[in-house]
Amino acid sequence: MDALTLARWQFAITTVYHFFFVPITLGLSIAVAIMQTAYYRTGNETYKKMTKFWGKLFLINFAIGVVTGIVQEFQFGMNWSQYARFMGDIFGAPLAVEALLAFFMESTFLGIWIFGWDKISKKFHLASIWLVAIGSNLSAIWILAANSFMQQPVGYAIRNGRAEMTDFFAILTNGHLWVQFPHVFFGAVATAGFLILSVSAYQLFKKGKHEVFTKSFKFGAVYALLGTLLVILVGHNQAQYMIKIQPMKMAAAEALWETENPAAMSLFTFGDEKNRKDVFAIKVPGLLSFLAYNRFDGEVKGIKNLQKEAEEKFGPGDYVPPVAVSYWTFRIMVGAGFLMLLIALLSVIQAFKSKYEFKPIWYKIVFWSMTLPWIANTTGWIFTEIARQPWTVFGLFKTADSVSNTVSTGEVAISLVAYTLIYAILMFIMIGLMMKYAKRNVDEIEKEEKEVDNSILSKA
Secondary structure, eight states, rough: OOHHHHHHHHHHHHHHHHHHHHHHHHHHHHHHHHHHHHHHOEEEEEHHHHHHHHHHHHHHHHHHHHHHHHHHHHHHHOHHHHHHHHHHHHHHHHHHIIIIIIIIIHHHHHHHHHHHHTSSOOOOHHHHHHHHHHHHHHHHHHHHHHHHHHHHHEEEEEEEEEEEEEEEHHHHTOOOHHHHHHHHHHHHHHHHHHHHHHHHHHHHHHOOOOOHHHHHHHHHHHHHHHHHHHHHHHHHHHHHHHHHHHHHHHHHHTTTTTBBOOOOEEEEEEEEEEEEEEEEEEETHHHHHHHHHHHSOOBOOOHHHHHHHHHHHHHHHOOOOOOHHHHHHHHHHHHHHHHHHHHHHHHHHHHSSSSSSOOOHHHHHHTTEEEHHHHHHHHHHHHHHHHTTEEEEEEEEEEETOOOSSSSHHHHHHHHHHHHHHHHHHHHHHHHHHHHHHTHHHHHHHHHHHHHHHHHHHHH
């Protein structure tokens, strides 16, 4: 393998690791804020216990997420210096704002929330967790603003071989950002909902009924259902936008070799990627046109036609992304999403029945359903980035031109192995800590906290 291939693997691995934690941070921060709001409004101690229990899991995840996220920025200078030279003026601005404004606000008020229990007013303490949730999601917006420029460049001019920002407002109002962020946001809500759902199912199955986890199960079921339903709806909108700005991406997602009108959607395709033709395919007539235009007719351009158009616009070259990877990651993402919708819907129906009794097999299904959001999130991001190839910045800058020209293959290989091992250790620690805490008895946790508080007061 050359340095470019290894650098791509390294960024992909570290990004996928990091994005295990991001959706939990975004979705669980809001969930904890809602739980504390319920405690503030009702005075019900059950909601306070829920807030503290899920808040602790949020903190564990947040700490590991921050550590894994730091490495992403270093890689732009290490492995992708040519990209940093070309994109630095634009990519650096939203990332700087994210660090100085959103992350600063998030981390500051998180500290207040952690240490402020029974030390500051309930109203201010509640406001602090909401500001954490707002800060977390503002961070996502700024980061996605940078990524959206890579998908749809706006507000720039090319000067001296570099992209320079000419309109900051255009970057913030980029159409791609405002179809991408809702998809990420509701995906995070669904991820947090399934985490709450699965841990609650484990507690109820292993330790019997407890008011904290009975309410948590209902909350998680509704939260997961809303998140999954909305991520599917906004995903449809995002797909329609993608056809407008990156038609090759949709053509790769469907292994659509020839332009069709009406266009059929592939349910299952084995293709010959080299010769760009189907070997075996099962398709639904007109369904891809419906996905694209909300009607069962309409032209969707195929890979061969789009390749020809790209050559005329950008010059000779291969402008087709890896079709097999794009096709299957898209289907795994969509399949996981609809399976999540089914499980969340059934969980809501069963949770709100008058008799709250589940069969053991359903507890196990709900527990393992926790993996589905991560599968959907991971394959979704792999599809988003792989299907944009060969571009780093769509239509402006190719991935092959982005890699550092002073870093050897051996150096990238060493850092790839090192980061992969370090991230694996961090992932193992995070999962271990969350599982250890998630298995604990919530009443024992409260008792220990009171003993610690009494010990501190006696020493004071």
